[in-house]
Amino acid sequence: MALGKVSVNNLNLGQGAVTEIERYFLFIGPGAKSVGSLIPLNTDSDLDVMLGVQPSDLKTQVTAAMANGGDRWACLAAPINADGEWADALEMAQQQGFSVEAAVITKPVTAAAELSAMHDAAIAINNTYGRRLFVMASTAGIAAELLWSEYLTEQKAITKDLAAPRVLVVPQLHGNDLGVLAGRLANAAVSIADTPMRVASGAVLGLGPVPKDEEGVPLPSAIRSELDKARFSVSQTYPDYPGVFWGDGNMLDAPASDFQVVEYLRLSDKAARQVRPLLIQRVGDRRLNNTPNSMAAAASAFKKPLRVMAKSAKFAGQVFPGEIESPKDGDIVIVWHTKTKVEVYIKVKPLNCPKDLTANIALDLSNDDSE
Incomplete structure (x- = not known):
């Protein structure tokens, strides 16, 4: 015999923002x-x-x-x-x-x-x-x-x-x-x-x-x-x-x-600060395991702060780029070394930036008059 029981739990899925310290x-x-x-x-x-x-x-x-x-x-x-x-x-x-x-x-x-x-x-x-x-x-x-x-x-x-x-x-x-x-x-x-x-x-x-x-x-x-x-x-x-x-x-x-x-260095450090709490939240959590679904979910979670860093905006016909290029498949790799030790490799790619510009000017001396 048993008596009915009902419980409601709040689940912390680690979806909140990480406090930024950049520029301080x-x-x-x-x-x-x-x-x-x-x-x-x-x-x-x-x-x-x-x-x-x-x-x-x-x-x-x-x-x-x-x-x-x-x-x-x-x-x-x-x-x-x-x-x-x-x-x-x-x-x-x-x-x-x-x-x-x-x-x-x-x-x-x-x-x-x-x-x-x-x-x-x-x-x-x-x-x-x-x-x-x-x-x-x-x-x-x-x-x-x-x-x-x-x-x-x-x-x-x-x-x-x-x-x-x-x-x-x-x-x-x-x-x-x-x-x-x-x-x-x-x-x-x-x-x-x-x-x-x-x-x-x-x-x-x-x-x-x-x-x-x-x-x-x-x-x-x-x-x-x-x-x-x-x-x-x-x-x-x-x-x-x-x-x-x-x-x-x-x-x-x-x-x-x-x-x-x-x-x-600032980009690498920011990415590290954003990812570190995500790693801490997964300590001892068996939801992160070596099954395909778990690996895909973890890679998506680790990719989220990179997507935020890569977010651009378009205004008045101009694109204001994000801090990095958008992460692609393969930019997050999760490796299980043992049953309990996991290592995550994360690629952060800065955008190109012109620092040395040269213009080459040539004269056009052709005769455009029709004959």
């Missing part, structure tokens, strides 16, 4: 106020109140980032003492649960070992907290007693033979270059798939005065070009075209690697 940066540097604190900032923030009235390295870069970040810009600031350690502030932010896309360390570095330590810190954060971030670092601008050739030699020595794929370094040629680039990368009007080189994004705003060397020579374009070859990220101009723009966001990655520019 942590600025760490010497500050005049609130040292040792983590300060959220946005476009409504009064930086004199939040970071102090006195000038500071941190405030200078945050000001430039705010100017270039658009109307949705926001960041987290961590003021430290002049002799403080950026690593302590970065770890404190992680311990307090702040997820950021990038850490912007404003105090200029002078040696490759410092950049290598920043890369190691980014890797350690991923290992410990499962959070992916990259680091934006800076080097000093030209000193008054140096010629441009001497400055170039000094700078190239810092990045020579260094492999730090999660570090981007900006020479402070105008005094606030780092903040300008950080704001440009954080602007919500531009996709994370876009290079900071993109001219259609507009000229940079609030860049400091043009630097000069000991002989009074203003910054030559050749120096910018050589710094770019040395994997620094620098501003650039186009002759007879108004405005100052930016070059590539160069990462300190090895030649022939996949992540030599920041937009490729």
